[in-house]
Amino acid sequence: MKARNRGSRKSAKPRGETYLFRLFVAGNESNSSQARANLARLCEERIEGSYKIETVDVLKDPSTAYENKVLVTPTLILIKPLPKVTVLGNLNDTWQVLAALRLTPVQR
Amino acid sequence: MATAKRRAETKNARGPQNSKKKLPKVSTGIAGLDLVLGGGFPAGRMTLLSGGPGSGKTIMGLQCLLHAATAGQAGILVLFEERPAAVRQNAWSWGWDLARLENKNKLYLMDARLDPEAVVSGEFSINALLAILDQRIKSMRAKLIFIDAVDALLHLYDSPMRERHELYALHEWLLDRKLTTIMTVKTVPQETAPSQYAFLDFMADCVIHIDQRVTAQITTRRLRVIKYRGSGYGRNEYPFIINDDGINIVPISSNVLQHRPPGPKVSSGQIGLDDVLAGGYKCGTSILIAGTAGAGKTTLACVFTRAACLRGKRVLYLTFEESPESLVSNMLSPGLSLQPLIKTGKLLVRSYLPEAMGVEEHLFYALKELDEFQPQHVVVDAISACKRMGSDQAAFEYLMRLLNACKERGITCICINQTSGLDMAEDISGVGISSIIDTIVLLRHRLTGGAMSRQLIVMKSRGSKHSDQFHEFRITDEGIEMVKA
Numbered sequence: 001m002k003a004r005n006r007g008s009r010k011s012a013k014p015r016g017e018t019y020l021f022r023l024f025v026a027g028n029e030s031n032s033s034q035a036r037a038n039l040a041r042l043c044e045e046r047i048e049g050s051y052k053i054e055t056v057d058v059l060k061d062p063s064t065a066y067e068n069k070v071l072v073t074p075t076l077i078l079i080k081p082l083p084k085v086t087v088l089g090n091l092n093d094t095w096q097v098l099a100a101l102r103l104t105p106v107q108r
Numbered sequence: 109m110a111t112a113k114r115r116a117e118t119k120n121a122r123g124p125q126n127s128k129k130k131l132p133k134v135s136t137g138i139a140g141l142d143l144v145l146g147g148g149f150p151a152g153r154m155t156l157l158s159g160g161p162g163s164g165k166t167i168m169g170l171q172c173l174l175h176a177a178t179a180g181q182a183g184i185l186v187l188f189e190e191r192p193a194a195v196r197q198n199a200w201s202w203g204w205d206l207a208r209l210e211n212k213n214k215l216y217l218m219d220a221r222l223d224p225e226a227v228v229s230g231e232f233s234i235n236a237l238l239a240i241l242d243q244r245i246k247s248m249r250a251k252l253i254f255i256d257a258v259d260a261l262l263h264l265y266d267s268p269m270r271e272r273h274e275l276y277a278l279h280e281w282l283l284d285r286k287l288t289t290i291m292t293v294k295t296v297p298q299e300t301a302p303s304q305y306a307f308l309d310f311m312a313d314c315v316i317h318i319d320q321r322v323t324a325q326i327t328t329r330r331l332r333v334i335k336y337r338g339s340g341y342g343r344n345e346y347p348f349i350i351n352d353d354g355i356n357i358v359p360i361s362s363n364v365l366q367h368r369p370p371g372p373k374v375s376s377g378q379i380g381l382d383d384v385l386a387g388g389y390k391c392g393t394s395i396l397i398a399g400t401a402g403a404g405k406t407t408l409a410c411v412f413t414r415a416a417c418l419r420g421k422r423v424l425y426l427t428f429e430e431s432p433e434s435l436v437s438n439m440l441s442p443g444l445s446l447q448p449l450i451k452t453g454k455l456l457v458r459s460y461l462p463e464a465m466g467v468e469e470h471l472f473y474a475l476k477e478l479d480e481f482q483p484q485h486v487v488v489d490a491i492s493a494c495k496r497m498g499s500d501q502a503a504f505e506y507l508m509r510l511l512n513a514c515k516e517r518g519i520t521c522i523c524i525n526q527t528s529g530l531d532m533a534e535d536i537s538g539v540g541i542s543s544i545i546d547t548i549v550l551l552r553h554r555l556t557g558g559a560m561s562r563q564l565i566v567m568k569s570r571g572s573k574h575s576d577q578f579h580e581f582r583i584t585d586e587g588i589e590m591v592k593a
Contacts (some may be wrong), residue, residue: 033585056240058235062243063243068221075232085227088226088232088264089228
């Protein structure tokens with residue numbers, strides 16, 4: 001999968017790593033919806049095609065939230081590549097989120 | 109425990125909480141605190157415990173949770189700061205086995221520590237926490253929830269406004285689920301500015317402030333109920349102690365004197381002295397034996413102790429001046445053999461170092477012995493040493509409450525007091541307790557013709573005739589002997 005993603009991409013990207021995100025949301029509450037949209041946009045802009053987002057609705061699956069030590073929604077966890085990063089909130093501050101996730105601007 | 113419960117029940121009847129329609133309450137698991145709160149924390153509502161570091165907030169909440177869990181009521185402890193493993197370990201120091209209750213699904217420790225490295229970007233809510241709790245509450249059928257150090261969570265918001273908003277939301281959420289909630293919040297000891305979480309005091313239905321203070325090098329913990337919606341409560345500051353079995357409070361909860369009337373006369377152990385006292389001491393009264401060093405105070409008290417034990421009564425001897433062994437050995441000189449009385453269980457000697465503990469702890473141990481040993485008579489040797497519990501005020505509090513406790517139980521209490529000089533009128537009672545003393549026996553030395561003689565006089569004997577003369581007595585190999593005038 002990694003290889004395919006890498007091969008199919010036209011533009012340059014940060015060393016072709018696959019990003020795995022886990023986003024914890026609470027149903028359709030406004031902050032959760034915003035986080036979903038913000039994350040999707042950031043990923044498309046920065047790492048198009050080389051990412052995967054698992055969304056967990058804490059209202060439906062509180063156990064997974066607890067296992068991941070998630071107490072607030074929305075919570076975004078960058079699972080891969082290591083080290084793990086946790087970002088809380090609706091991800092409205094683009095630059096802060098990019099910096100936290102180590103998604104520095106692409107060098108062309 | 110049974111006796112404490114009994115006391116709690118009898119005192120409840122005349123305590124502040126005596127209304128027709130009682131608010132449902134949940135026992136705190138601490139008998140004395142239940143007395144202060146008129147039964148316990150409000151059921152289905154929120155109680156706030158606030159206090160500085162080390163004040164005992166967590167233990168108080170934990171004790172309530174454990175009490176409920178042991179009785180079959182499931183509860184959840186939400187830990188925002190401590191690791192569950194550490195809490196389990198700490199609980200062991202009071203002999204509380206949390207794991208056992210967890211295995212029975214009566215207790216759940218929820219690790220709610222936040223990742224300190226998490227980055228905050230934009231708004232969020234605590235919906236995940238609530239969803240996790242909701243699931244847990246339903247599966248355990250929990251009725252009680254203890255949220256420890258909620259401030260750790262609130263710090264995330266970085267805005268007092270948002271913190272307040274979220275707490276109100278959390279409060280509503282808890283009320284909707286009819287959970288009895290205990291929440292702790294830290295306070296910093298500053299009188300000038302109101303605490304950041306002062307609004308919590310308005311939100312919660314019951315608020316208890318806890319603190320610890322150091323006076324004269326002795327630390328005293330105190331608690332005060334700030335408010336209790338829909339219920340009466342004890343409005344004073346109550347000192348409490350934390351010892352081997354958790355928090356213990358001995359509140360002065362009765363606002364009326366419940367002293368039993370004095371009983372029949374009982375021999376002082378010495379026939380001649382009985383004559384002077386017109387029959388002996390009255391049962392259930394307080395007797396003060398005052399005098400200079402070496403006047404024979406302890407001997408006189410031991411004469412009484414021995415005679416009472418031989419009549420089959422139980423005597424509790426509290427000494428602040430010597431060890432039980434040394435008392436027993438010293439009393440052999442005037443021929444008072446105490447060891448056999450200790451062996452038969454009629455005499456219990458307890459010795460304490462006054463400065464080792466504060467008044468509350470001393471009182472706690474004394475009252476515990478009153479309840480467990482159930483003595484008919486108590487000797488306190490000597491009240492002058494009680495000042496070393498901290499101050500004159502400390503000694504006064506200790507004796508006043510001990511004497512009151514004795515009078516409520518119909519126990520005769522003999523207090524020994526060492527006076528400093530020969531002019532004893534000033535410091536007979538030493539710590540200002542003379543008003544609740546019924547009988548005062550004063551001992552003194554007299555130097556006559558190159559020899560020392562001992563004299564005693566009965567200065568006061570409420571409700572009884574007595575001699576108003578000085579009487580000479582001798583300490584012999586067989587106790588005390590009155591010298592015929």
